Amino acid sequence: MPQVSVNIRMDRELKKEFESFCSEMGMSMTTAFTIFAKKTVREERIPFEIGFEYPNGQLLKAIENVEKGKNLSRTFYSIKDLMEDLDAGDSI
Incomplete structure (x- = not known):
């Protein structure tokens, strides 16, 4: 299947931390985002709970x-x- 490029914006420090995490897991950021995208499409939902950890x-x-x-x-x-x-x- 042909590949396309996707550009996203995020905080510089978050990118560094995410890159480090992905490296420790033995994958690239591209692989991590692809896993997320495939799981989201397959399940037709965000594959994790989104919420606030602490009440404001x-x-x-x-x-x-x-x-x-x-x-x-x-x-x-x-x-x-x-x-x-x-x-x-x-x-x-």
């Missing part, structure tokens, strides 16, 4: 509020007030 400050504050029963929801006295709040996009 906003999530930690929300968890704290739930545990304390604070700021669980805002009170609106009219549909107009509710819609204005939704349109503003402010978070709790």
Whole structure:
């Protein structure tokens, strides 16, 4: 099958670390990306979980509020007030 080139951008330090990892595994970065692409196409999904390792400050504050029963929801006295709040996009 004919080969094509693919260019990607990434942080310089990440590239160095990834290159080192691939070398330790006995493969090139091209081989690693090809493995990823083939597995993704075969499984029709990203072949690993994507998420945050640690909750960010906003999530930690929300968890704290739930545990304390604070700021669980805002009170609106009219549909107009509710819609204005939704349109503003402010978070709790």
